Amino acid sequence: MNVLLTGGAGYVGSHAAKMLLAAGHTTWVYDNLSYGHRQAVPEDRFIEGDLMDGARLAAAFRDYKIEAVMHFAAFAYVGESVTDPGKYYQNNVVGTLSLLDSMRATGVEKIVFSSTCATYGVPEVVPITEAEKQAPINPYGYTKLVIERAMADYAAAYGLGYAALRYFNASGAAADGSIGEDHQPETHLIPLVLDVALGKRDEIKIFGDDYDTPDGTCIRDYIHVDDLATAHIAALEKIKSGEGLLLNLGTGEGASVLEVINACRKVTGKEIPARVVERRAGDPDRLVADASLARKTLDWQPKHVGIKPIVESAWAWHRDHPEGFGK
């Protein structure tokens, strides 16, 4: 298939692009490099462009006979979305509507969309199924929910075929060590802990140890970025015109902040000083997926289950790329 990936120079997008190319799909990355890394994408697959530039998007769709889009381009800092919601609604909502309208104008009918477990807010039932009420607790989650709704309406009215994949915690790095996680600024737990192992930071701060969990620290469902990538390819093949697939992508296993830090200590052989500080606003106690619907619908299985193999792959990349992709 001829596939265009918006945000394909970012963390999840670049791993999906690599996997699509390996699977023999004609793959194009469309990215404005506001956060993405030019070096994360093969030279001859890259188009520099902005989501708001509908003419450029439409030209890319026509020139490369694009049949489907994977849409990764979005801002994803939950805290920043609270202090600067305009930035998030502009890019994540207005930008995505620009994309959907360029797709309509050029007859591109399929999209796989990066949604998030943040659309559930604080879930009533964990593990979380797709039947859980979607009630985001921050603007980031709302921007993703708005687009899920828009895609449902576009499917009903215009025949769009879509998949909204609700990621839990994306983590890890490509098996061959060529690409990995490099956010500027970095806020995610695993890369921060590995920075401490590398001596780039003095300690890891644990945001609260009085949560309602066995060790008091928050539990998350860490899913390997390559497992996210294979789910995207499977979803692409299952999408039907006028219909939507709404699927959680997680492993179904949770790890606490302390368990993640201990796994990093074991894998790196480093001491990794940690200190408990105040809770971070807006962190639910436990976010773990019931991903049985994705397993069944996509005939898909995450290959990396348990926190250790995920940390091992993240460490392989971090150790060899202490400065990430560099400046």
Ligand code: UFG
């Ligand atoms: N944490 C720490 N110390 C740190 C960083 C994180 O204790 O220095 C804790 C957090 O409080 C949380 C856990 O580690 O309990 C994981 O935090 P991350 O920031 O790595 O990930 P989140 O679960 O907050 O966020 C992820 C995605 C978001 C998405 C969200 C859905 O990064 O894009 O899941 O809830 F919105």
